[in-house]
Amino acid sequence: MEVLLEINDHDLNLKATELRLGLPGSEESEKQSSSCVKNNNNKRSSSEMDDPRLNGESGQESDHTPAHKAQVVGWPPVPPYRKNFLKKKLESEGSGMFVKVSMDGAPYLRKIDLKSYKNYFDLIKALENMFKCTIGGFSEREGYNGSEYAPTYEDKDGDWMLVGDVPWDMFITSCKRMRIMRGSEAKGWSCM
Amino acid sequence: MDPNPKKPNIPTPDSAISNGSTHSYSLVPDEVLEKVLSLVDSHKDRNSVSLVCKNWYNAERWTRTNLFIGNCYSVSPEIVARRFPRIKSVRLKGKPRFSDFNMLPRDWGADVNPWVVMFAKVYPFLEELRLKRMTVSDESLELLAKSFPDFKALSLSSCDGFSDDGLNAIATHCMSDLFPFEESVEVAQIMVEAVADCNSEFVLRCREISVSNVKASSEEGRYSTEKSMVSFLSRFSTSWTYSKVVLLDVSFLEHEKRNLTELNIQDNGTEDIGGGWLSCFPDNFVSLQVLNFASLNSEVSFEALERLVSRCKSLRVLKVNESVNLEQLQRLIVLAPQLTELGTGSFMQELTPRQYEDLEISFRNFKDIQALSGLWEVTSLYLPVIYGACAGLTFLNLSEAALQSVEFSKLLAHCPNLLRLWVVDTVEDKGLEAVGSSCPLLEELRVFPADPYDRHHRHGVTDSGFLAVSHGCRKLHYVLYFCRRMTNAAVVTIVQNCPDFTHFRLCIMNPGQPDYITNEPMDEAFAAVAKTCTKLQRLSVSGLLTDLTFEYIGKYAKNLETLSVAFAGSSDRGMQCVLEGCPKLRKLEIRDCPFGNAALLSGLEKYERMRSLWMSACNLTMKGCMLLARKMPRLNVEVIKDEESDDSQADKVYVYRSIAGPRQDAPPFVLTL
Secondary structure (H helix, E strand, O other): HHHHEEEEEEEHHHHOOOOOOOOOOOHHHHHHHHHHHHHOOOHHHHHHOOOHHHHOOOOOOOOOOOOOOOOOOOOOOOOHHHHHHHHHHHHOOOOOOOEEEEEOOOOOOOOEEHHOOOOOHHHHHHHHHHHHHOOOOOOOOOOOOOOEEEEEOOOOOOOEEEEEOOOOHHHHHHHHHHEEEEEEEHHHHHHO | OOOOOOOOOOOOOHHHHHOOOOOOHHHOOOHHHHHHOOOOOOHHHHHHHHOOHHHHHHHHHHHOOOOEOOOHOOOOOHHHHHHHHOOEEEEEOOOHHHHOOOOOOOOOOEOHHHHHHHHHHOOOOOEEEEEEEEOHHHHHHHHHHHOOOOOOOOEOOEEEEEOHHHHHHHHHHOOOOOHHHHHHHHHHHHHHHHHHOOHHHHHHHHHHHHHHHHHHHHHOOOOOOHHHHHHHHHOOHHHHHHOOOOOOHHHHHOHHOOOOOOOEEEOOOOOOOOHHHHHHHOOOOOOOOOEEOOOOOOOOHHHHHHHHHHOOOOOOEHHHHHOHHHHHHHHHHOOOOOOEEEEEEEEOOOOOOOHHHHHHHHHHOOOOOEEOOOOOOOOOOOOOHHHHHOOOOOEEEEEOOOOOOHHHHHOOOOOOOOEEEEEEEEHHHHHHHHHHHHHOOOOEEEEOOOOOOOOOOOOOOOOOHHHHHHOOOOOOOOOEEEEOOHHHHHHHHHHOOOOOEEEEEEEEOOOOOOOOOOOOOOHHHHHHHHHHHOOOOOOOOOOOHHHHHHHHHHHHHOOOOOOEEOOOOOOOHHHHHHHHHHHOOOOEEEEOOOOOOHHHOHHHHHOOOOOOEEEEEEEEEEHHHHHHHHHHEEEEEEEOOOOOOOOEEEEEEEEEEEEOOOOOOOOEEEOOO
């Protein structure tokens, strides 16, 4: 059992050092579903990739959030008409999450619906398109270093945060508005 | 419709004569045969009857009034129209079941329109239409609304494609206009007499009247084309016309009964549909008995709904949607204490003590209530208002209410007569223990996951909850159970407690998860189900499973008709065992299993005796599928192309028998091989 857990730690470390947006595993859902198929001969490894902690222990709840579970299309087989119910019960209410986005130097602001994006990657791409700029990739250590722009947001407490630190679901519920910072201010800031 | 290859064990007329017997089937007069056959309801029996001899085939096709088509592509509207001239009620199913889980791309098909067009031409006396998993456009609903003067019941289950406009049309045209129809029959009768008397003047007069009325009624929009009206008229035979005249006299007195009685929309998708349709029911429309719009997102006019409920005294099933609040619910149920099934609206509203009391009393006033559902956002505070209605309840659907075990247990104490129970796993094992102790008559249990994607790490239910239910509810025969862990030992005990399972659907939500105590595969569990439950008709397996599971299923599940498999098996042998073993298998749906071409091809003849096979994310290649298609020309072998997958792999394969040949309406991403 310990050996297997070690291997998993290895996996997670590799993923954590990868330079990309979002939580380890959050973009990988499609890839992982296909690897689920290929790994059918070795059932243990596919289920472990999903959530090592859940399989290792006999029912103990872990305190910290485990790696974001890979979501396989159409599984579990819960019909779509029940999804309305699920959304309401467990996540915040609200029809659409429109937030203002300002960019330093731009003459007017834009509004985007955070609920129309699935993850940070899609959001950043959309912002890059909308404002014709390059924001680039996120890393925990260096933020958006290398880019002239840094996407920031104002959270529920009124603090200005760098986009990308918290899980996507948490981000969309706490983001009140966004600002794309630019220039030396951004560079200096993201190095902190 | 369903080519049943079993030859009935009945001697033919020839052999009867040669045996010296004086009984021969050809001596049974047609009228007697038809009279007897008109009492046969089951479509399976009728299919057998039609195989006896040509006479019986004809007698059967003239007397069949209920049509059941399990796969709309297995046959074409033209073929059906040719064989069955007198259909009054139709049940039609379209997409494969996995479409419920987003596994089918949009616009895959199963459009009901060609069917409705045919019905309008060939079955003008259609009374009931029940559709499941079909795409129903507003145009189809409009055609439906205007084409059938006798139409009574429309049921749409898991259908999509329609909006407020389509439902508007149904509501607007819900009442038939009897008089023009009566007149047309009278004219036909006079015409027939005139022909017999060689009275050419009358014949010409009748013809003139008819021609002008054909134009008039097609302007009304009652029939889709003049041509269809003419062909409709041509179906009058003498005796049939006279019988209709007689019936018309009787039914004229029961005028109300010729109008819409049922509008039932279930499990609709998440599309937003307006709510204006409800206001389109005419003010003098009083015949509604069943109204179910619980799954629609529409915001309907409450005033219109209240008026409708108050004038439809025969209403027995009312299931409203979330837009109706508690105060409004109260106003509705005082108008309809005769209801046998109630689906409430939202329970999220602050009530004054007086309002609470009124609601409690209203629920107590239900004398005949058998089924209760809805209860969105109900809390422990307001749940007790329904207690008064629970004594006679046989079906309680709490699948929209995330109850905790405490309030759930209290509720169950009031429901001793429950036969069917649907709950969410927020009640946890403790809640299920209460089920075991409070509901000894329970026959069906469905436990849905509140958190299927495990985002919030709820406990949900486990093996111990299921065990508790099986100890207390020995009559359990239908279970749908979503859980995060299970053991072989628990399942073995469960089926020993309840050996009468006909439907066993166990979903261990983590794909390929073993027994959480022994870490063994779950083979033993499903082997026990297959062996012990001899009446098993439907099985869904899950968890870590090797080929052994399928060996047992093939060997013991002799009555199995539907099997669903996901993330299971170790090799082709698994699927082969099932195909070689289960003699009554009709539907097989498989996803993410290591079954390849060899497995697919081991079931050649079997597929013609089945309704359909679905395989996705397995190891099938285009070559394998093409080989199947070549060897079995009466099967439609369809591959749904995924943009990302490579061309030689067959990622989603749907195989079904059909006498209509390949689909004419296949979208570009569906390849028929």
